[in-house]
Amino acid sequence: MTAPALYETGSGRDGIMCPVEQLWTPYGQDAEDSGFVAHRGLYVTGIDDPTEDHLFPTGFLVLGHQRWADIIEAAAAYMSQVHSWRNIYLYPGDDPSVLIPRIPRAVHTHGVFLRHPHPDHACGCGWDEAWRMVWAPGTEPGAVPVTALRHPAAAVTAASLPSPDTGAPATWAP
Template sequence: MTTTGLYEIGTSEGDDGTMHPVEQLWTPGEDAVENGFLAHHDLRITGIDDPTDDHLYPVAFLVLGHQKWADIIESAAAYMARIHGGRNLDLYPGEDPAVLIPRIPRAVHTHGVFLRHPHPDHDGCGCEWDDTWRMVWAPPTRCGAIPITAMRHPAAPTNAAGIPDPDQIPTATWAT
């Protein structure tokens, strides 16, 4: 899950009228695989959806850390194969192979903040946030921001997932 803009930690009102956080900063580490990331070689990758739509397949990929473009492509193909049974990165599973996709998008080095439900280490509380996280694009100076390499899925619309554009945002750079 992703959103754009500055992040704000969600709150809810308790029975006594006090506001309580419903999420906290999360730094994915060794627990990344248990929380939806796939381990491919030494990389941790996940597919994400556009924050405004609900798609059957990911519109973009996030890899923890700043990684090489070729490694992102390999990891994204492995993600699609393992999670969705897709054999080609340039198509979504079941699409017409005659459809031309001119090129694989470039990967972007950027930063993001991960927000997670505040109590992931115990049995679920039954609320809507249980076992979920969301990621917000952020400048590298923001509290909790970590390096991320992001790439749109080649079959997704160009503006999918709102990945920062290095030609417009100085804190993002093209992956090599």
């Protein structure tokens, strides 16, 4: 994680310096208003890889450390509600005869959520409700426990999820 991004400032419409991003903890209605879907008490959202050039999610993020089966169900609910898909196995237009051998394993890890402070600071930019998450160790101030899962049809490296097998600060979800 690059700490300086937490403290960068920008000049608003009125010339007053304000933070470009601030720590944010998605919770309840605020999480739903920011793109998370509530499903059986879990908050799930789709995530993209760092290039952010996909039409559909390359992975899923559920707040808290959850069971693998629960995140699969939450991811399917997200795809149903947001994209009107009946399953999470293929992207639209994919060849259904292509075999996807199994759904990837979910990981327990942590992330620091950063959010543009607008509308608290009237800077006049288009970042209203914009947020991003940076993978971080659980000891990082402001780190939130999350469970992450790559979309089954996405390339293995597409979602850039931490892997416990490579020494990342993550463990496999049960």
